[in-house]
Amino acid sequence: xxxxxxxxxxxxxxxxxxxxxxxxxxxxxxxxxxxxxxxxxxxxxxxxxxxxxxxxxxxxxxxxxxxxxxxxxxxxxxxxxxxxxxxxxxxxxxxxxxxxxxxxxxxxxxxx
Amino acid sequence: xxxxxxxxxxxxxxxxxxxxxxxxxxxxxxxxxxxxxxxxxxxxxxxxxxxxxxxxxxxxxxxxxxxxxxxxxxxxxxxxxxxxxxxxxxxxxxxxxxxxxxxxxxxxxxxxxxxx
Numbered sequence: 469x470x471x472x473x474x475x476x477x478x479x480x481x482x483x484x485x486x487x488x489x490x491x492x493x494x495x496x497x498x499x500x501x502x503x504x505x506x507x508x509x510x511x512x513x514x515x516x517x518x519x520x521x522x523x524x525x526x527x528x529x530x531x532x533x534x535x536x537x538x539x540x541x542x543x544x545x546x547x548x549x550x551x552x553x554x555x556x557x558x559x560x561x562x563x564x565x566x567x568x569x570x571x572x573x574x575x576x577x578x579x580x
Numbered sequence: 581x582x583x584x585x586x587x588x589x590x591x592x593x594x595x596x597x598x599x600x601x602x603x604x605x606x607x608x609x610x611x612x613x614x615x616x617x618x619x620x621x622x623x624x625x626x627x628x629x630x631x632x633x634x635x636x637x638x639x640x641x642x643x644x645x646x647x648x649x650x651x652x653x654x655x656x657x658x659x660x661x662x663x664x665x666x667x668x669x670x671x672x673x674x675x676x677x678x679x680x681x682x683x684x685x686x687x688x689x690x691x692x693x694x695x696x
Binding site: 472502504509510511512513514517557567568570571572573 | 584586620621622623625636670672684685686687688689690
């Protein structure tokens with residue numbers, strides 16, 4: 469049963485514009501959320517995370533927003549660059565720590 | 581460059597072979613993980629080692645046998661695998677297991693395994 473859902477398999481954005489990737493979760497015990505980026509033939513690379521005690525975390529061009537009541541989070545990339553083209557995975561964990569539950573990923577294409 | 585190194589990058593083996601996947605990290609992390617990822621699917625957790633002891637086995641068949649010889653190394657021994665075991669096997673590490681988010685898991689580039 470998929471507890472973390474990324475309902476958009478793909479997204480295409482023009483260079484310089486904002487990319488918004490969405491993620492929904494069903495387990496109310498999740499209290500930490502992470503975004504990973506994956507290029508072909510490489511492992512996932514950690515991008516940014518957010519604790520359930522916050523509603524926003526920012527790191528350079530990347531911002532993650534968390535809406536606990538809606539069980540929804542989003543990753544904003546501003547401005548988008550062609551090098552951002554990759555598959556983005558949303559992941560969540562509860563306070564047991566070790567179990568990362570991944571979404572199926574969203575393939576982002578940033579066009580020049 | 582990834583700080584978690586996995587070897588080999590690719591492995592083709594028959595169903596009767598015995599082989600091992602290796603994973604190494606030198607970040608001082610005390611938690612290490614094995615994941616399996618099938619095409620167009622998210623990674624699925626297989627095993628967790630915490631302080632060199634197996635703490636989680638997600639009902640993985642016994643034809644997969646993990647080993648943690650020391651805090652930097654994690655092996656996955658393979659024997660009598662089935663064609664459906666063909667997948668990308670990812671190793672990850674983190675500082676510890678008691679909190680998932682403030683110490684994110686760092687992944688290697690994986691071993692692409694094909695079973696003939």
